[in-house]
Amino acid sequence: MTATITPYRPPQQAGRDGFAQLLHAEWTKFRTLRGWVIAVVIATLLIGGVGVLLPRGGCPGGGGGCVVPHVPIGPGGAAVNDSYSLAGQPLPGDGSITARVTSLTGLIAPDQNFVGPNGPSNTLSPGLVPWAKAGIIITASTRPGSAYAAMMVTGSHGVRMQYDYTSDIAGLPGSLSVASPRWLRLTRSGDVITGYDSADGRHWTEVGTATLAGLTGTVRAGMFATSPLNFTPNFPTYGEPGGSVSDSVATGAFADADLRGGTPGGRWTGQQVGAEDANYNGAPPSGLGFRQAGGRFRVTGSGDIGPVVAGGVNTNYVTGTIEDHMFGVFIGLLIMIVIAAMFITVEYRRGLIATTLAASPRRGRMLAAKAVVIGLVTFVLGSAAVAVCVIAGSQITHAAGTYVLPVSWLTEARVILGTGAMLAVASALALGIGTVLRRSVVAVAAVIVAIVLPYIIGVTGILSATASEWVLRVTPAAGFAIEQSVPQYQQVLGHYGPPDYFALGPWSGLAVLCAYAAVALGLATWLLRRRDAGGAA
Amino acid sequence: MPATSEIPSVDGMEATIEVTGLRKRFGSTLALDGMSFIVKPGQVTGFVGPNGAGKSTTMRAILGLDAPDQGSALISGQPYPKLRRPLSHIGAMLDAAALQPGRTARNHLLWLAHSQGLSGRRVDEVIERAGLTSAARRKAGGFSLGMRQRLGIAAAMLGDPPVLMFDEPFNGMDPEGIIWMRGYLRSLAADGRAVLVSSHLMSELEDAADHLVVAGRGKVIADTSVAELIAAASGxxxxxxxxxxxxxxxxxxxxxxxxxxxxxxxxxxxxxxxxxxxxxxxxxxxxxxxxxxxRATLEEAYMELTRDAVEFRAEPAEEEVR
Missing domain, CATH: 3.30.70 (Alpha-Beta Plaits)
Incomplete structure (x- = not known):
């Protein structure tokens, strides 16, 4: 007998085989396991819920007694301190101001433990804080927050050119003495200000040039002095900017003041710019202000011209940041990375990995699809939850009498979407680790050790400050840097530690986390292709 | 049944499984030692042998899950990793227990369908054909082994493939299920599909298989039609x-x-x-x-064939003792 075999011809099917299909499959896998969906929803609710229900910060001694102050905003949009003593004249158009600073002296109040707005202190002893400053300034107006540029001698950072509160350029180094005075000059051409310094009044060096928006018409030029709070940071701990703060006063002595382009016969007029007690709460010592004796001038001031930094160490009001309510991100991350690791390890546990790899023999693409799915889920949910923390949290903080440091909408978007991205990249890293290790328990332990543990070490500072800094630089926990909304300033003493500040900048920190995720996923892909599709031995 | 001189093809490709000289070592164990056979369309090929004969390893190599040290396994002329939408070329059920317990049967099939660009309608079709309609929306964790086998078969049928492969599909099935399975396998072959079914019990394949590949110690001991095997038996x-x-x-x-x-x-x-x-x-x-x-039963013929393989297996151990 001869059998005639008609081979099976499947009817034409409309199916497609591409990355989109793999994404669809992995998404279906994810959404059809109720436990996973519940877990990521809980993570999302925790991020938002902790942010809204457990506010940090707030006014010491209860919210009712605190009033959010009116804080000057600089040209760049940042909250600024702008209080100093000025001896000024109008400058109607282009011109220049030159002066010789012959001495910079100061007084510092005794240390007191910082517990918020600094209390009164009356006994001052001689001394200069590092960023005490005296010099010459051209400012659009004497309204706090105006555009300005200044050349100054500082307590221990030599000559600087500073403008518009956040910019700082170093000039001549070294400290000032009678034998070694400093000549300073600012020239105005329209809205462009150029700063020069000189050690002898003959040889001038250009320090920097600034174009100041809004510097039109008659501006004010003069000599100024001011001195910020004396801040000594302690060992930082999470959410507790430790350190001691005390008042200070600085006096600059000037000679040979020369204004070109000013009103003929104009006189130097003393003026306090900004709140007199911006930094100085005690009874002002005699001499605060401006004195002239012949061609010599003394300007004594207290305060600062510069940005407000987080932690309330250079303000007499309590500050907060938009990320103050993001503590829950850490808990949400913990849940999300566990789910991400288990997204693949349960497949090894159940033997389902064989079905998955039979459906998708191109193994790298399968892993990529998994990473995209878990990444998108955590990004979307995480960003939404962080948006609640930032927007609702800022209002809660404000209502509690705390001044929330303003940031641009771009920065706000970066904090929200960047934190979502951080959660997504951390999940991809966890997925990679899960693929390499294949066992749920081992993989979950590994991702916690890799991401969560360094973060705890970093922000609590349970080791040392140096260890914390390095941990937040070189471990995947560096990714948390994306949360910081206000920058650090070298020209302002501050409590530059977590959670407001990280050792790395926002994007650098996220890049470190991305590098870890790339290495983990690369190793995972290599092993996935090389190994037989079975569970761990 | 006479050997067909020419293997039919689908779309210019042979609808077959061709295994050639597979060798695979796991540590000190030689799991496959030159396994070679061909599964032809239009018939059910039984893949039998004692436990440890290398049946499952061969099937995993066919699906590209385990990489052989030597040799090749081709599906319709192509190695598995080269297949586009593989489930439309070959459907397989290797381990019926490989399920996420918390996922429903339908959702398990749904993600698999989505991976091949297939829709939920196709899922409902295979569920119906596997007799799982009433259990489709229950979590697979509560399924009996027999129901899991049916779910595995439904998964294999998703892509309506011309080649099918089942590892021990009779395991855990009640007598009614075994009869259903035999009929199902025969109907697949009657469609013109190539069907490979492994079992460690020859009796299960009685009335189901047309052709037999008998494996022992990682290679093929006999590759014959069922009729020839029984006739050759000395029983x-x-x-x-x-x-x-x-x-x-x-x-x-x-x-x-x-x-x-x-x-x-x-x-x-x-x-x-x-x-x-x-x-x-x-x-x-x-x-x-x-x-x-x-008259010798298939079981007796098989026992006679594999006796040597089983006995031979014990020898090296005895030599080591001496």
């Missing part, structure tokens, strides 16, 4: 009831048969057919009261 014998036992023994031994007494008045004769026994005894005038021919 044919004739049992005889007689009052004159010694005379019968003398006559039949003289005729070249092997005769053994199995009771006070019963004898087992091998080497002669029943017709030959009747003729010889009639010629010699020796009487008997009852005669029956016993």
């Amino acid at each position: 044919d014998r004739v049992t005889l009831r007689t009052g004159s036992r010694s005379e019968v023994m003398t006559v039949l031994a003289h005729a070249g048969a092997t005769v053994a007494a199995t009771g006070r008045d019963t004898l087992a004769v091998s080497g002669l057919t029943a017709e030959q026994v009747v003729a010889r005894l009639g010629e010699s005038g020796v009487g008997f009261s009852e005669i029956s021919a016993h």
Whole structure:
């Protein structure tokens, strides 16, 4: 007998085989396991819920007694301190101001433990804080927050050119003495200000040039002095900017003041710019202000011209940041990375990995699809939850009498979407680790050790400050840097530690986390292709 | 059934599984030692052998899950990793227990369908054909092994493939399920599909397989049609009831048969057919009261074939002891 075999011809099917299909499959896998969906929803609710229900910060001694102050905003949009003593004249158009600073002296109040707005202190002893400053300034107006540029001698950072509160350029180094005075000059051409310094009044060096928006018409030029709070940071701990703060006063002595382009016969007029007690709460010592004796001038001031930094160490009001309510991100991350690791390890546990790899023999693409799915889920949910923390949290903080440091909408978007991205990249890293290790328990332990543990070490500072800094630089926990909304300033003493500040900048920190995720996923892909599709031995 | 001289093809490709010289070592264990066979379309090929013969490893190599050290496995002429939308070329069920317990049967099939660009409608079709409609929205964790087998078969059928492969599909099935499965396998072959079914129990394949690949110790011991295997088995014998036992023994031994007494008045004769026994005894005038021919079962034929493989397996261990 001869059998005639008609081979099976499947009817034409409309199916497609591409990355989109793999994404669809992995998404279906994810959404059809109720436990996973519940877990990521809980993570999302925790991020938002902790942010809204457990506010940090707030006014010491209860919210009712605190009033959010009116804080000057600089040209760049940042909250600024702008209080100093000025001896000024109008400058109607282009011109220049030159002066010789012959001495910079100061007084510092005794240390007191910082517990918020600094209390009164009356006994001052001689001394200069590092960023005490005296010099010459051209400012659009004497309204706090105006555009300005200044050349100054500082307590221990030599000559600087500073403008518009956040910019700082170093000039001549070294400290000032009678034998070694400093000549300073600012020239105005329209809205462009150029700063020069000189050690002898003959040889001038250009320090920097600034174009100041809004510097039109008659501006004010003069000599100024001011001195910020004396801040000594302690060992930082999470959410507790430790350190001691005390008042200070600085006096600059000037000679040979020369204004070109000013009103003929104009006189130097003393003026306090900004709140007199911006930094100085005690009874002002005699001499605060401006004195002239012949061609010599003394300007004594207290305060600062510069940005407000987080932690309330250079303000007499309590500050907060938009990320103050993001503590829950850490808990949400913990849940999300566990789910991400288990997204693949349960497949090894159940033997389902064989079905998955039979459906998708191109193994790298399968892993990529998994990473995209878990990444998108955590990004979307995480960003939404962080948006609640930032927007609702800022209002809660404000209502509690705390001044929330303003940031641009771009920065706000970066904090929200960047934190979502951080959660997504951390999940991809966890997925990679899960693929390499294949066992749920081992993989979950590994991702916690890799991401969560360094973060705890970093922000609590349970080791040392140096260890914390390095941990937040070189471990995947560096990714948390994306949360910081206000920058650090070298020209302002501050409590530059977590959670407001990280050792790395926002994007650098996220890049470190991305590098870890790339290495983990690369190793995972290599092993996935090389190994037989079975569970761990 | 005669061997087909030419393997039919689908779209210019052979709808087959071709395994050639597979070798695979796991540590000190040689799991595959030159496994070679071809699974042809339009028939059910049984893949039998004792546990540890290398059946599952071969199937995993066919699906590209385990990489062989040597040799190749081709599906319709292509290695598995080269297949686009692989589930439309070959459907397989290797481990019916490989399920996420918290996911429903339908959702399990749904993600698999989505991976091939197939829709939920196709999922409902295969669920119906596998007889799982009533359980489709229940979590797979609560399924009996028999139901998991049906779910695995539904998954294999998603892509409506011309080649199918099932590893121990009868495991955990009740008698009703076994009968259903046999009919299902035959219907797949009747469609013109190539079907490979493994089992460690030959009896399960009775009435289901057309062709047999018998494996032992990582290679093929026999590759034959079911009819040929049974015919070749030496298990044919004739049992005889007689009052004159010694005379019968003398006559039949003289005729070249092997005769053994199995009771006070019963004898087992091998080497002669029943017709030959009747003729010889009639010629010699020796009487008997009852005669029956016993045809070898597939099971007996298989046991005979694999006995060597199983015994041979024990030898190296004994040598090591010495």
